[in-house]
Amino acid sequence: MAPRRLARRSLLKMGLIGVPVSTAALGGGLAAVWAAADTTTAGRLTFTNRLAIPPLAASRVDVSGRRVFDLRTIAGEHQFRPGRPTATLGVNGGHLGPTLRASRNETVLVNVRNELSEATSLHWHGMHLPAAMDGGPHQMIEPGAGWSPTWQVAQPAATLWYHPHPHQQTARQVYRGMAGLFIVDDPDTPAGLPSRYGVDDIPVIVQDKQFGDDNQLDDSEAFWTPMGILGDTICVNGTLAPYHDVATERVRLRLLNASNSRFYRFGFSDDRPFALVGTDGGLLAAPYETARIQLSPGERAEIVVTLGPGERVVLRSYPPDLGINVWNRRFGGGDDTFDILQLRAAAQLSPSPPLPGRLADPPRIDASAPAATRTFQLSGYSVNGRQMDMSRIDFAVTRGTTEVWEIIAIDDTPHNFHVHDVQFLILSVGGAPPPPELRGWKDTVHTPPNTPVRVALRFSEHVDPNIPYMYHCHLLNHEDQGLMGQFVVVEPGQQPGQSPAHDHHHTRP
Structure with a gap:
C-alpha cells in the first residue's frame, strides 16, 4: 500500500502548522513534510x-x-x-x-x-x-x-x-x-462500440479516500493547499485494489473523476495506446488514439482498450499536469501516482468488432457573432471577486442566443469550471486551438493558471427568470466556500426575477 501522507494532526504535533515557509527554509521537519508529500502505489498494489x-x-x-x-x-x-x-x-x-x-x-x-x-x-x-x-x-x-x-x-x-x-x-x-x-x-450510435454493461462496457467511478485507524473516513483537508480533501487511497466503484476479468478483445471504460479535489492522468502501466471515444457530453467525431487522458473533478472520458489473451495490465494515474508552481503542485497531488484498476484478460477472448471510424457529428456552435462575451476570473473562493450568494442572480442569458465565455484562473491554485444545463464547445486554450481530447462536447474543463479558456454556449430553451442554473469550480471545497455563481435563462426582452434563497420540498413522492 502507499506510504501515508503526513496528516494535519501529525503536523500539528511537529509544530509545523502556521510556520512560514521562508523561516523554515525547507530545513528539519519541513524537509520531512516535503519528502512525505507525494504518494505512489505504482507496482505496489496486490489486486485482490x-x-x-x-x-x-x-x-x-x-x-x-x-x-x-x-x-x-x-x-x-x-x-x-x-x-x-x-x-x-x-x-x-x-x-x-x-x-x-x-x-x-x-x-x-x-x-x-x-x-x-x-x-x-x-x-x-x-x-x-x-x-x-x-x-x-x-x-x-x-x-x-x-x-x-x-x-x-x-x-x-x-x-x-x-x-x-x-x-x-x-x-x-x-x-x-x-x-x-x-x-x-442514442439509437443513432454506430455499431462497433463495446456496449454490454458490466461485460465489455464498464463503469469506472474513481474516488480518493483517507481512513482513520477505525476504518472511518477522515475528511481533514490536505496540508498547505486550499484544495480540500486529497486522499491517499483510491477506490473504484467503492472497491479498493480492484481487478476486472475481461472476456472480449476490446473493453470500454467509462471513466468518471468523482473525487472532491484530485486530478487524475489516466494511462496504462505498459504505456499501451487506447482510443478516446467520448468526453463529458458524448462521443467524439472519431476515435482519438492516445496514451494519456487527464480528468479534473467532475470530468468524464470513455476509452476503449485492446487486450491480448492472458494479458494483465493496470490502469494507472500518472502525475497530472496542474500547471502550477512546484510547491503547490507537490502539495496539490501533482507528484502522485496511483494504480487504479487491473484488467485481467481471459486465456481465450471473444472477438470484438473494429471501432467505427466515425462516431458522431462534430460539435458545432456558430460563435462568430455572440450575443454576449463574458469573462470569469477564478481566484481563491471567488468568481470575479464575488463569492456565491444564493439570493443574487449574477446575470441573465437570452433563450435562442449563443454566448462566448472566457474563464481564467488568476491565482496559482488548481481550478476547473462547470456549467449547469448546457454542453459547451471549447474554442481555445491559452489562445491556441483545443487539443483533440477537448474537441467534443464538454460541461467541465480544467482552467490552468493564467491560461484563458474560451468556450461557446448555446442557450436553446428551458426559460425560467426566477430559478437559476449554477456555474462553479468543481473542486468541491472551492464550490462550498463560494467559488460559484448563478444565471437564469429569459425570453428576449424579459428581465430576471428574484432568486429564492432555497426552494425546499416537503411533498412525498
Whole structure:
C-alpha cells in the first residue's frame, strides 16, 4: 500500500502548522513534510478485490410513457477494508448509487425520497433540463420529504452522473459516497462500440479516500493547499485494489473523476495506446488514439482498450499536469501516482468488432457573432471577486442566443469550471486551438493558471427568470466556500426575477 501522507494532526504535533515557509527554509521537519508529500502505489498494489459493478437502476414506464426511477438517499455503511465497516452515504444502498439509463428523446421521472437526517439534493450533472429539475442548491429535499423532477432527455449518447448539490455541504456528502452514473443511449450510435454493461462496457467511478485507524473516513483537508480533501487511497466503484476479468478483445471504460479535489492522468502501466471515444457530453467525431487522458473533478472520458489473451495490465494515474508552481503542485497531488484498476484478460477472448471510424457529428456552435462575451476570473473562493450568494442572480442569458465565455484562473491554485444545463464547445486554450481530447462536447474543463479558456454556449430553451442554473469550480471545497455563481435563462426582452434563497420540498413522492 502507499506510504501515508503526513496528516494535519501529525503536523500539528511537529509544530509545523502556521510556520512560514521562508523561516523554515525547507530545513528539519519541513524537509520531512516535503519528502512525505507525494504518494505512489505504482507496482505496489496486490489486486485482490473483484471490481464491483453498480447495478442498473430498476425502472418502469408509466401511463404517460415516462420512464420512472425510484431513488432513496440513505445513510449506511460500506465494507472498504477488513474490520469495522465505514459509515457512508448512498442512493438505494449504503454507498454510491445505481446507474440510471435512458434513451435520447425519452421522458424520465425520478422520484427521490430523502431518508437522511439532513437536507440534500440530487443534481443531474451534464444533463440539459429545466432549471427547476436541475437538482442544484435551490431544489433542496428536507429529511423525510421527496422530490419528483421530470424532463425529456434531449441530448446525444453520453456518460453523465448525479450527485448531491446542497449549498456549502456538497463536498462532505459526495465524499461520503452519494454519486452514480446516468447513461444516455442514442439509437443513432454506430455499431462497433463495446456496449454490454458490466461485460465489455464498464463503469469506472474513481474516488480518493483517507481512513482513520477505525476504518472511518477522515475528511481533514490536505496540508498547505486550499484544495480540500486529497486522499491517499483510491477506490473504484467503492472497491479498493480492484481487478476486472475481461472476456472480449476490446473493453470500454467509462471513466468518471468523482473525487472532491484530485486530478487524475489516466494511462496504462505498459504505456499501451487506447482510443478516446467520448468526453463529458458524448462521443467524439472519431476515435482519438492516445496514451494519456487527464480528468479534473467532475470530468468524464470513455476509452476503449485492446487486450491480448492472458494479458494483465493496470490502469494507472500518472502525475497530472496542474500547471502550477512546484510547491503547490507537490502539495496539490501533482507528484502522485496511483494504480487504479487491473484488467485481467481471459486465456481465450471473444472477438470484438473494429471501432467505427466515425462516431458522431462534430460539435458545432456558430460563435462568430455572440450575443454576449463574458469573462470569469477564478481566484481563491471567488468568481470575479464575488463569492456565491444564493439570493443574487449574477446575470441573465437570452433563450435562442449563443454566448462566448472566457474563464481564467488568476491565482496559482488548481481550478476547473462547470456549467449547469448546457454542453459547451471549447474554442481555445491559452489562445491556441483545443487539443483533440477537448474537441467534443464538454460541461467541465480544467482552467490552468493564467491560461484563458474560451468556450461557446448555446442557450436553446428551458426559460425560467426566477430559478437559476449554477456555474462553479468543481473542486468541491472551492464550490462550498463560494467559488460559484448563478444565471437564469429569459425570453428576449424579459428581465430576471428574484432568486429564492432555497426552494425546499416537503411533498412525498
